[in-house]
Amino acid sequence: MSTATTAAPRPSSLRGNRLPRWTPWATAAGSVVVAVVIGVVGDLHSRVQWGLIAALLFILGTYGVTARVEGRRQAKDRVVTSLVWVSFLIALVPLISLVWTTVRRGVKVLDFYFLSHSMGVVADTEPGGGIYHAIIGSLEQVGLATAIGAPIGVLTAIYLVEYGRGGLARAVTFFVDVMTGIPSIVAGLFILSLMLIFDMEPFGFAGSLALAILMMPVVVRSTEEMLKLVPNELREAALALGVPKWRTILKVVLPTSIGGITTGIVLAIARIAGETAPVLLLVFGNPFINTNPFEGAQASLPLYIYQQYANSAGSGAAYDRAWAASLTLIAAVMILNLAARGIARWKAPR
Structure with a gap:
C-alpha cells in the first residue's frame, strides 16, 4: 500500500518583492x-x-x-x-x-444690494454701488454673440465634416485654425475699424460682434470633433433607406451628437464671458443702466472689474467692488462649466 504525499506549492518566481501600499x-x-x-x-x-x-x-x-x-x-x-x-x-x-x-x-461687499444696484452717481472712491448694470450688459452682449457665433460655428463644422472636400474645405480649416489663436484685442480692433469707417459711437452690439468672432472657431472645433464621433454606419443605414443627405444630418447625425455640440457651445460662452479687451475698445463702459445694446455705451462685468481696479490704487471701496465682481464672474463661469458637464451626461449616448 503506497501513501501519496502532497508537496506544498512553491512560491512563484515571477513575483518579486512589493512595497506596501502606504x-x-x-x-x-x-x-x-x-x-x-x-x-x-x-x-x-x-x-x-x-x-x-x-x-x-x-x-x-x-x-x-x-x-x-x-x-x-x-x-x-x-x-x-x-x-x-x-x-x-x-x-x-x-x-x-x-x-x-x-x-x-470678494465676500466683503458681495450681497443682494451689490447685485441689484448700479454705480449710478456713486463715485469710485465712495462706498456703495453695485454691478446690476454690468450684469445686464454682459448678459446681453454674450447672448447676442452666442446668437451670432453658435449657428455659424455649427453650420461651418457640418460643412467641413459632411460636405467639405477640396481646396475650399482646406482653406476654411486653415482660417479656423488661425482664428483659434487670434488675440482678443485683434478682434476688437477689427470691429473698431469698421465703426470708424461708418462713424459710429461705442455700443453694446459692437462688443457682441467681436465676442462672436472669438467664439466661432471654438464652436467649429468642438462641433467638428463631435460630428466625427458619430459612427458612419448610422449615416450609411439612413442613406440606404433612401433618406436624403440633408435629412440624415438633421434627423440622425445632429441628434446623436447634440450633447457634445451643446457642451462645446456652453464652454465657448464661458470662454468669451471674461474677455475685457474688445469690450474696452467697443463698449466703453457706462455707470448707469443701459438695456439697449444697439445704442449708447454699456457696461459689462470684465470691464467693470478693470475700471474699478484701475481707479482703486490698490485699496478702498473700488478695490473691494472689483474683487466682488471678480467673484461673481468666476461663479458664473463655474456654473456654465457645471451646466456643460450636466448636459454632456444627460445627452450622452446610452
Whole structure:
C-alpha cells in the first residue's frame, strides 16, 4: 500500500518583492519634513521653494526606495507616476490660491444690494454701488454673440465634416485654425475699424460682434470633433433607406451628437464671458443702466472689474467692488462649466 504525499506549492518566481501600499504616503510625509528642515536651516522664506524641494525629494526618494526593493524597472514606472502626481499638484496650487484669494476678498461687499444696484452717481472712491448694470450688459452682449457665433460655428463644422472636400474645405480649416489663436484685442480692433469707417459711437452690439468672432472657431472645433464621433454606419443605414443627405444630418447625425455640440457651445460662452479687451475698445463702459445694446455705451462685468481696479490704487471701496465682481464672474463661469458637464451626461449616448 503506497501513501501519496502532497508537496506544498512553491512560491512563484515571477513575483518579486512589493512595497506596501502606504509607502508613497510615507515617502511624501518624509519629503515634506526634510523640506521644512532644509527651509528653516537654509533661511528660505518662500513656501514655494519648500514645496519644490519636497517634490524633488519625493521623486528621488520614490526612485531610491523602489529600486532597492522592486528593481530599477519598477522604480522608473513609479517615478513617472510620481511626476504626474507632482505636476497635477503644482498645477492645482495656483488655481486653489486664485479661488481662495478671490473668495476671501470678494465676500466683503458681495450681497443682494451689490447685485441689484448700479454705480449710478456713486463715485469710485465712495462706498456703495453695485454691478446690476454690468450684469445686464454682459448678459446681453454674450447672448447676442452666442446668437451670432453658435449657428455659424455649427453650420461651418457640418460643412467641413459632411460636405467639405477640396481646396475650399482646406482653406476654411486653415482660417479656423488661425482664428483659434487670434488675440482678443485683434478682434476688437477689427470691429473698431469698421465703426470708424461708418462713424459710429461705442455700443453694446459692437462688443457682441467681436465676442462672436472669438467664439466661432471654438464652436467649429468642438462641433467638428463631435460630428466625427458619430459612427458612419448610422449615416450609411439612413442613406440606404433612401433618406436624403440633408435629412440624415438633421434627423440622425445632429441628434446623436447634440450633447457634445451643446457642451462645446456652453464652454465657448464661458470662454468669451471674461474677455475685457474688445469690450474696452467697443463698449466703453457706462455707470448707469443701459438695456439697449444697439445704442449708447454699456457696461459689462470684465470691464467693470478693470475700471474699478484701475481707479482703486490698490485699496478702498473700488478695490473691494472689483474683487466682488471678480467673484461673481468666476461663479458664473463655474456654473456654465457645471451646466456643460450636466448636459454632456444627460445627452450622452446610452
